[in-house]
Amino acid sequence: MWTDSKQLQDFIVPKAMTAEDILLTKNEFVIAAKNALVAGFDGVELHGANGYLLEEFLSPFSNTRTDNYGGSIEDRCRFVLEVTTAVAAAIGKDKTGIRLSPYGVASDMPHYPEIDATCEYLSKELNKIGIAHIHLVDHSAMGAPAVPLEIKSLIRKNFTNSIIHCGGFDKEKAEADIESGLANLIAFGRPFINNPDLVERLANNWPLSTDLHMDLFYAADEKGYTDYPLYQEKLITV
Ligand SMILES: Cc1cc2nc3c(=O)[nH]c(=O)nc-3n(C[C@H](O)[C@H](O)[C@H](O)COP(=O)(O)O)c2cc1C
Numbered sequence: 001m002w003t004d005s006k007q008l009q010d011f012i013v014p015k016a017m018t019a020e021d022i023l024l025t026k027n028e029f030v031i032a033a034k035n036a037l038v039a040g041f042d043g044v045e046l047h048g049a050n051g052y053l054l055e056e057f058l059s060p061f062s063n064t065r066t067d068n069y070g071g072s073i074e075d076r077c078r079f080v081l082e083v084t085t086a087v088a089a090a091i092g093k094d095k096t097g098i099r100l101s102p103y104g105v106a107s108d109m110p111h112y113p114e115i116d117a118t119c120e121y122l123s124k125e126l127n128k129i130g131i132a133h134i135h136l137v138d139h140s141a142m143g144a145p146a147v148p149l150e151i152k153s154l155i156r157k158n159f160t161n162s163i164i165h166c167g168g169f170d171k172e173k174a175e176a177d178i179e180s181g182l183a184n185l186i187a188f189g190r191p192f193i194n195n196p197d198l199v200e201r202l203a204n205n206w207p208l209s210t211d212l213h214m215d216l217f218y219a220a221d222e223k224g225y226t227d228y229p230l231y232q233e234k235l236i237t238v
Pocket residue numbers: 049050137139141166167168169187188189190191217218
């Protein structure tokens with residue numbers, strides 16, 4: 001496991017959550033969501049992507065449970081849907097979203113035959129709960145397999161509220177996905193790190209910086225995170 005200060009560290013073999021752990025964890029999501037709102041956040045995005053806990057329930061590789069939280073698609077989606085329902089009830093469905101990464105391989109999550117069927121069921125159920133958004137991650141720009149267009153279209157068809165796409169976007173690609181109706185919003189990750197004024201740059205058609213220090217990602221201090229110049233500043237100092 002990667003740690004900020006000691007890099008890769010060994011970790012213990014995880015054990016399956018008990019029924020009590022599941023209840024407690026659901027409650028922790030609710031408490032965290034409420035705390036986020038008290039702290040001034042506009043809303044909360046549940047992390048159902050990239051091999052984190054919620055996605056571990058979705059995949060039959062990581063979820064080998066024999067109770068009603070594992071096995072069939074409905075049972076593997078149960079924890080995600082219960083957490084989403086509980087958080088939406090606590091802070092409002094209009095303030096609740098979820099991030100998903102079908103076909104993602106982050107955290108060594110293998111592909112499984114029922115990915116499409118899982119997305120079909122999950123997106124319809126999330127739509128019934130009525131949360132504000134689904135945020136779909138496509139890390140193909142970072143070397144992962146692409147999220148098939150059919151999956152993006154299927155989720156679009158099943159989910160009425162906002163869809164966010166993320167991964168390898170520039171202004172042109174972002175506008176194309178929004179204009180096609182496939183997404184309502186685009187999220188930017190890495191460009192926001194080396195372009196702290198990304199919004200202004202996009203709005204004014206200013207060039208984006210290509211100077212990005214990936215060796216400083218996942219580090220423990222501000223270097224490579226908060227020390228990139230603004231476009232205007234750069235003009236002044238050149
Ligand atoms: C330094 C760094 C840290 C990240 N940490 C996380 C993370 O903790 N969880 C997550 O789901 N994605 C994480 N991501 C992925 C981003 O959220 C985003 O999906 C990815 O960078 C693709 O978007 P981009 O091409 O606009 O950068 C991280 C990305 C970077 C560059």
